[in-house]
Amino acid sequence: MNRIINDPDHVVEDAIQGYLKAHPEYFAATDNARVLKYPAAPIAGKVGIVTGGGSGHEPAFLGYIGKNMLDAVAIGEIFSSPTAGAFLDAFKAADSGAGVACLYGNYAGDNMNVKMAMKKAAAAGIAVKTVVANDDVASAPANEIEKRRGVAGEILMWKIGAAAAAQGYDLDGVIGAAQKAIDNCRSIGVGLSSCTIPAVGKPNFHIADGKMEIGIGHHGEPGIEVSPIQSASAMASTMLDFVLNDMPLGKGQEVALLISGLGATPVMELYIYYAEIEKRLTERGVKVHRRYVGNYFTSLEMMGVTLTLMKLDTQLKTLLDMPAHSLGLTQVE
Amino acid sequence: MNRIINDPDHVVEDAIQGYLKAHPEYFAATDNARVLKYPAAPIAGKVGIVTGGGSGHEPAFLGYIGKNMLDAVAIGEIFSSPTAGAFLDAFKAADSGAGVACLYGNYAGDNMNVKMAMKKAAAAGIAVKTVVANDDVASAPANEIEKRRGVAGEILMWKIGAAAAAQGYDLDGVIGAAQKAIDNCRSIGVGLSSCTIPAVGKPNFHIADGKMEIGIGHHGEPGIEVSPIQSASAMASTMLDFVLNDMPLGKGQEVALLISGLGATPVMELYIYYAEIEKRLTERGVKVHRRYVGNYFTSLEMMGVTLTLMKLDTQLKTLLDMPAHSLGLTQVE
Structure with a gap:
């Protein structure tokens, strides 16, 4: 460690x-x-x-x-x-x-x-x-x-x-x-590697090389399925399907989109993933009103990504768009 | 991978x-x-x-x-x-x-x-x-x-x-x-783990468990010394000594302090390290005018940290304090 x-x-x-x-x-x-x-x-x-x-x-x-x-x-x-x-x-x-x-x-x-x-x-x-x-x-x-x-x-x-x-x-x-x-929010995570709590000194769960765990929790809670690792494209489809099956989004619907790394995933990969998600939303006629891409909610040094969609109405848009300043989220317009 | x-x-x-x-x-x-x-x-x-x-x-x-x-x-x-x-x-x-x-x-x-x-x-x-x-x-x-x-x-x-x-x-x-x-800038990095370029598929260098590499470059360029891993406190002393031996800072000197993770180091550890550095600067009478702590300059999923100090004068302070907006650095005041 x-x-x-x-x-x-x-x-x-x-x-x-x-x-x-x-x-x-x-x-x-x-x-x-x-x-x-x-x-x-x-x-x-x-x-x-x-x-x-x-x-x-x-x-x-x-x-x-x-x-x-x-x-x-x-x-x-x-x-x-x-x-x-x-x-x-x-x-x-x-x-x-x-x-x-x-x-x-x-x-x-x-x-x-x-x-x-x-x-x-x-x-x-x-x-x-x-x-x-x-x-x-x-x-x-x-x-x-x-x-x-x-x-x-x-x-x-x-x-x-x-x-x-x-x-x-x-x-x-x-x-x-x-x-x-x-x-109005739905999220799903995919884990690609584990993490180590310093006081424990060894990983508290395990993800094998070449595998990914769909639906994993932020503390390594078991997910829905362990599968061979997919491409960013297939991962985006799989994860988006879970979200949209639970919260269908009609054509013309506006959303906030939050993509968070779990800690160790390089930021460039989050943007590769973002492009895949936005493409699929656009194909369905769903408009991304505001997006957040980065390490917003991590789990120490886990690799992986979470996808969160929030369905917007006029009230939520107004509130979401209000300027804010914090270490994790700063919004000037 | x-x-x-x-x-x-x-x-x-x-x-x-x-x-x-x-x-x-x-x-x-x-x-x-x-x-x-x-x-x-x-x-x-x-x-x-x-x-x-x-x-x-x-x-x-x-x-x-x-x-x-x-x-x-x-x-x-x-x-x-x-x-x-x-x-x-x-x-x-x-x-x-x-x-x-x-x-x-x-x-x-x-x-x-x-x-x-x-x-x-x-x-x-x-x-x-x-x-x-x-x-x-x-x-x-x-x-x-x-x-x-x-x-x-x-x-x-x-x-x-x-x-x-x-x-x-x-x-x-x-x-x-x-x-x-x-x-007016001096930096030094410490690497705690390697990283993998996707097109290569395996790490291009190696840091053993329990070891750290002082002076490692952003692409795994060899450092000055491989040593057993130190506490955050000892690491801060070691790194600060390298910087201050190269650029002495007198009492009353103001500095900008940039601490960047190399990718996979949990943000909480960067703040543990920050406290150690600030303490040592304060003891020497050096004042941190502005600090940046986070993943500002990474190397994929390497673990480790870089320390950068910039000696300030009136001109540099004025320019540093100017508001700015970008993905990596946003400053409102």
Whole structure:
């Protein structure tokens, strides 16, 4: 394991120190070492936007703290949920009195800890409502959508929810917009190689050379199928079929398209893949209104790619197009 | 080799199609399939800023085309120089009549092809002057500085040269600013793993598990020393010593600090490393005026990190701080 770390059991703390030192424009410390906030948070009158999740997915989650983006993030160990205490302290860091929208992904640990934190927040007089992202079509069939995991679609959910809050939506309005965003999102990932958690020191799953795993999760959760590796073209067809079978897109439909590398896939390959996806969408008469291509939601040094499509309407387009500044996503127009 | 490609001999062309489709705000095609330009280029009255280099270093080189950034880029095969014809066509795409500053890295192929392109440009009435980046302290001793390679310091050279051009500097002024930028830059890299060129299909060099190679080049050029892997802290000391022995920094000196991953190193590790570097600079009384941490100049899926320091004066600070927009570097303040 060739890594740039000090103590393998201390990588999250050490990285947080780096983020704080490097980007005072985005990050301020709080009393909880596992909670970072936007320096201006809580912003008077604005609904606070909070998320939380395991580390190792950088720039997710903390990299989406910013202007018209997240107000506070609860930070977990690598690939592990933050504690209930961290979620609670993130709520406190984000709440200006207008309430908090906690927009997070559907994982057992996060569900449990958010629920506990919400009880304590209610006792402290902080109104918290949630949206639970479940955009990964590979993680459960369509009739068990509540079992699906949240993956890269979370980024679009945060962008929409945060823009709604910045535009002055109240808590129910923010929750409604974020829920619509994730309801309109579908994602699927393909893994080409594994990754190693520093404190474990060896890969926690295995993908053989020449193989790919369709539907793999962000922590190596088993996918739908292991197959011989396909060309970018065939991979694009396979992945797009999974998404469109679950969420058909009619001619003239506009979408946001998010293609994220899982960490080690060279950026040029993400663009080879992008061209294949856009071609197929165009052939179907679907228009890509806005696209994001890069390492938006990673899994340490895994190779692979995730595809996320969000169906747009006028409201979602307006919110998506709002300028935003953060480490992971900056949009000037 | 688990990759997201179609034809291994066609990855550069396929990726260019993706870039063009995904980012019409940054990229326009030219008559030369291996030259991309900023859509607004050539910009009337402005000195054109051109670079070129091999592919596989994304977002370098083409990702630095943008507003107040590069006007045109000549694109080579993976890890290979662009042709003289591509450099010439990039000059043509960037020249508004105010001349072209070709700011590129010190590699034999690039030197030869730029020289040939300049002869043809002169015949076509285009004034071209060059700055040749040589920021890699590991690639030759201080008394043979003209043999040193250009590495991630090129990004700071482009930023400075492009800002000077955007501020209305004439060709000699732009060249002077870019030359000062690279003269004030020193870089060193550490490699932790190799990478595989798709058309080759196997790694072209090897780094053993548990080892690191200090001073490795962006194409696996041999470094100064192979050693057992060090902690982030020790690695920071080792690398900073190489830089500071070559370019001493006095107390009160302000610097720009660029830390780039080589592709597969998780972003959280770059921040662990950042904290170690900043701590050591602060202890010496050196102030980090602006920092860049991320995958700015990669080598496919290599693991490792490069450290670049640029010594600042008033002119360089003003130019560095100018807003800029590109895929690889966006700066709003």
